Amino acid sequence: MKVADLHPWPKVAEEALAIQDRLRPLADLASAGPRTVRTVAGLDVAYADDRLAAAAVVLDAETLEVVEETTALDRPGFPYVPGLFAFRELPALVGALRALSVTPDLLICDGHGLAHPKRFGLACHLGVLTGLPSIGVGKTRLVGDYDEPGTERGAWSPVSDGGQVVGRALRTQTRVRPVFVSVGHRADLDTACAMTLRLTPRYRLPETTRRADHLSRATLKAR
DNA sequence: GCGACAG
DNA sequence: ATCTTGTCGC
Numbered sequence: 001m002k003v004a005d006l007h008p009w010p011k012v013a014e015e016a017l018a019i020q021d022r023l024r025p026l027a028d029l030a031s032a033g034p035r036t037v038r039t040v041a042g043l044d045v046a047y048a049d050d051r052l053a054a055a056a057v058v059l060d061a062e063t064l065e066v067v068e069e070t071t072a073l074d075r076p077g078f079p080y081v082p083g084l085f086a087f088r089e090l091p092a093l094v095g096a097l098r099a100l101s102v103t104p105d106l107l108i109c110d111g112h113g114l115a116h117p118k119r120f121g122l123a124c125h126l127g128v129l130t131g132l133p134s135i136g137v138g139k140t141r142l143v144g145d146y147d148e149p150g151t152e153r154g155a156w157s158p159v160s161d162g163g164q165v166v167g168r169a170l171r172t173q174t175r176v177r178p179v180f181v182s183v184g185h186r187a188d189l190d191t192a193c194a195m196t197l198r199l200t201p202r203y204r205l206p207e208t209t210r211r212a213d214h215l216s217r218a219t220l221k222a223r
Numbered sequence: 224g225c226g227a228c229a230g
Numbered sequence: 231a232t233c234t235t236g237t238c239g240c
Binding site: 047110111 | 227
Binding site for chain 1: 231
């Protein structure tokens with residue numbers, strides 16, 4: 001699939017922050033989620049020494065069967081800095097997405113979207129770059145306060161930051177710690193949570209990110 | 224000055 | 231993210 005060019009890529013935090021400020025207005029956080037979601041793409045990155053491997057796995061949203069999977073190798077071009085995480089993984093992720101022959105209906109990112117200090121996490125950034133609906137499903141909180149949701153699968157509670165609801169703590173498995181769902185681009189929070197639940201029939205994390213996680217690690221070992 | 228801090 | 235042994239449980 002086609003993805004907008006990244007250049008110029010920032011080298012330091014100051015430049016990265018400027019890019020976030022410039023792209024933030026382009027994120028569509030208001031419109032309703034896609035009407036029909038037939039395919040969903042999971043994305044993840046694995047690290048080793050001075051290398052990283054990104055993987056994109058497209059699943060049939062109905063059967064959860066693999067439709068296509070791609071990978072891309074890269075070198076760390078930016079350090080890990082909370083809030084600027086996207087600048088570390090985006091190049092590799094975009095590489096994997098460009099290798100895809102199909103265009104997924106929704107992107108499931110391993111990290112946050114709106115639930116970010118500048119309201120422009122990885123999911124927003126990737127959504128703007130691809131123009132595709134995207135959501136963020138993180139394993140831990142980055143910003144915001146929230147009450148522990150009920151113990152049953154499906155229970156959730158809002159995550160608020162600066163007097164604004166930026167996402168939800170969603171229980172995907174009964175008595176298992178929740179995941180953090182937030183909007184990225186062209187998707188609403190209800191749809192994001194509904195999709196997350198559809199993708200977690202058995203485990204805490206979406207089947208999409210689990211598959212992408214395995215593939216990225218295997219790719220790193222293979223070379 | 225002391226915590227908090229996606230992966 | 232990654233480094234790591236054993237251990238509890240299906």
